[in-house]
Amino acid sequence: MEPLPCRADPDAYFRSGTRPAGARLLCAGCGYLEACAAYGIGDARLAGVWGGLTEGERRALRRRATAA
Ligand code: SF4
Structure with missing residues (x-):
């Protein structure tokens, strides 16, 4: 596997x-x-971009998952 770009x-x-x-x-x-x-x-607690998702995007996904 290729080295991780990050x-x-x-x-x-x-x-x-x-x-x-x-x-x-x-x-x-x-x-x-x-x-x-x-x-x-x-x-x-994680900052920055993880798996192509920003902190705000991950927060929104967490909210949606909690609301569902
Ligand atoms: S998906 Fe994760 S492991 Fe891969 S480059 Fe992005 S931050 Fe690094």
């Missing part, structure tokens, strides 16, 4: 307020996309 520049992914466009693009081709997104959704 390993080359973790600050571009895992910091609050990071600009998500570049990270999202690289996440889209990552073999761990779904698992990473699920992990990011599961832990509200």
Whole structure:
């Protein structure tokens, strides 16, 4: 498997307020996309982009899951 794109520049992914466009693009081709997104959704303390999802997007998914 290819090296994880986020390993080359973790600050571009895992910091609050990071600009998500570049990270999202690289996440889209990552073999761990779904698992990473699920992990990011599961832990509200995580900052930045996980599995191509921003903090706000993960928060919204958590809210929807709680409301359902
Ligand atoms: S999907 Fe997750 S593991 Fe893959 S590049 Fe994005 S942040 Fe890194």
